[in-house]
Structure formats: C-alpha cells, structure tokens
Amino acid sequence: MKLEPDLGTRFARIAMGHVRRPYPYKLDHVLLGDEDACPPQELHPIFFGSFDWHSCVHGWWTLLTLRRLFPDNPEAVAIAELAEASFTLDKVAVELAYLDRPLSAGFERPYGWGWLLYLHLEASRHPDRGWARELEPLARAFAGRLRTYLAKLTYPIRVGTHFNTAFALILALDWAERFEPTLGEPIREWAKASFANDRDCQAWEPGGDEFLSPALIEALCMARVLPAEEFANWFAAFLPRVASREPKTLFVPATVSDHSDGKIAHLDGLNLSRAWCWATIAPLLPAAERKAAEASAAEHLVASMPHVAGDYMGEHWLASFALLALMKGS
Helix, strand or coil, X not given: CCCCHXXXXXXXXXXXXXXXCCCCCCCCCXXXXXXXXXXXXXXXXXXCCCCCHHHHHHHHHHHHHHHHHCCXXXXXXXHHHHHHHHCCHHHHHHHHHHCCXXXXXXXXXXXXXXXXXXXXXXXXXXXXXXXXXXXXXXXXXXXXXXXXXXXXXXXXXXXXCCCCHHHHHHHHHHHHHHHCHHHHHHHHHHHHHHHCCCCCCCCCCCCCCCCCCHHHHHHHHHHXXXXXXXXXXXXXXXXXXXXXXXXXXXXXXXXXXXCCCCCCCHHHHHHHHHHHXXXXXXXXXXXXXXXXXXXHHHHHHHHHHHHCCCCHHHHCCHHHHHHHHHHCCC
16 A cells, blocks of 8 residues: 555545544643633644644644645645644744643653654755744753653653653654754663663553554664664564564454544554554565565554544544554654
8 A cells, every 4th residue: 555645635634624623622631720721722722623632743743744745735735824824933832831831741741742743843844834943942842851751761661552652752763863963862872771671572462442562663663773783683582483473463453343432443553553663664674574574564554544534533643643654654
C-alpha cells in the first residue's frame, strides 16, 4: 500500500473534520477551584478539537504533513488557511500560559510533548509560512520540560499507551536534531542507559488497550539512537528469533472486537504503529529478518487501514498513525 494523492485527500478530510470539532472532549486538567471549570476552547484555543489535546496536536501534524507531501491536492489551500487562523501569537500565548498553571507539570507528559515537538518540526518544513516561528515558544517550553524529566526519570515506562517513554523520545529526537542539538545527547544517552542491556524480549503483548508495541517502539527508539551496525547487533540480541517470526505475538495483528469502544479501538493504532516500526526497522536487518519484518508490516497495515474512519473513537486519531506507517517515519 502506498501513500498516493487520493489517500492523502482522504486523510486530510478526516483530520479537517476533527481538529476544530469542540465536543466530545476529554480534558487533562486539574481544577483548584470552581473558577477553573472552563470549556476546552478557552483553555486551549489551538488544540481544542479531536477529542483531546494530544490528538489535536497530531491531527495538525497530519494536516501539515499532507500539505507538504501533496501541495497540489485541493485540501492544501484549506489546510493553510485553517493553520493561518489557528497558529497565531495570541493563541500560542494562551497555550503557553496554561503550562504555568499550578499542578500542570505533568500535563500531557510525555506523549503530547513528543507530538508537539514533531508538529513544530513539520511546521518548519513550510518555509512559505510563519507557523514554525509562531509555535516555537511552545516547542521550547516542552523541550525544557523533557530535559528536566529525563534527568529525574529513573526507569523507562514501557506500557503501550500515552506514558511510553521510548515513543516520546523518538519524536523528540527528530526535533532536537533540528532545533536543539544539546537535547539530542541526553535523549540518546538516556535511551542507551535504559535499553542497551535488554535481551530476548518475550513481547507479552498486546494489552487490551494498547496502541503502541512496547517491544517494537523500544526497538525503533534504539534504531534512532544507535549507529546502524550497533543497532543490528543490539536487535539480534533483543529479538533473536525474528527470522522464524517469533515471538509470535509481534507478527499477528491484534483483534479489535469493538471499534466504537475508545480503549479497545486503541488496538487499531497498535496494528498501525507496529506497521510503522517493522517497516522502518526492516532495512537495518539481515535478509531473513528483513523479509519477516516487511511481511509483518504489510499484514498489520492491511488489518487496520479499513478502520481509520467510521467511528469517532478511532477517527479522531488513527490517520496520524496510518500516515506514520505509510511514510515509514520519514
């Protein structure tokens, strides 16, 4: 399956349909008094759609990425117009001020942080617009939080949900290499210190509401922080039976029993994120392992692409993960 203009149009229309849809919305918000009970659009004048803050951020990443990849698609003009109205200094200031609220240190940590940095990186790839300049203060704020967080995070969080450390580091490292190289080194060192000695991963997954593969996201993180030869050696020890498609669970797409259940629908995202990981890692592997990885990427993609739209519980976020898979993280 390839990312063609028609599919880009479909994804763009999906994302355009939710990044400014105000309700339903799930707040990550601590109330200190009655006066803190505010509607989402007042708290987050940019990222008030897509059911929650982080999904709105990567919904915007989807839109900007598709504008860059398919500038001749009719949606490209609408995306630019909507971004011009959304990414303004006044609105960024309100988003930034939210981070200074009491008890906001853990706001969207670390998933939303990684996605905001990735969005800012994508905005920088649109030199005809000032979106990167407008968003940069917010990106710098989250980069500072990530630096502080890594300095005190003793253990990696390996769950397959929003708290996964490796996933956030993958996105943040791409941003750091462009905007803040001094953050890149602590990201690499933290990842190596946390994962370098992992061996013979049993991959007891998926959990019932996971949208990330703890095993494969860790592997992709190590692919980002290690030179190719070192990664190949690490991966051979971490997943030593890939050529024989073991552990089996990593090669079998997850069954999604109810696409309208917000948590169970996470498993569609798991299939898409596994496709992303396998497809990105495959070129770094020996021939037999590469063949198994490529086949598994294709199988996982086919399993969940039909469900990118259809029910809002998946529709408000799955296109971003489908896009990652089809781009192979590029």
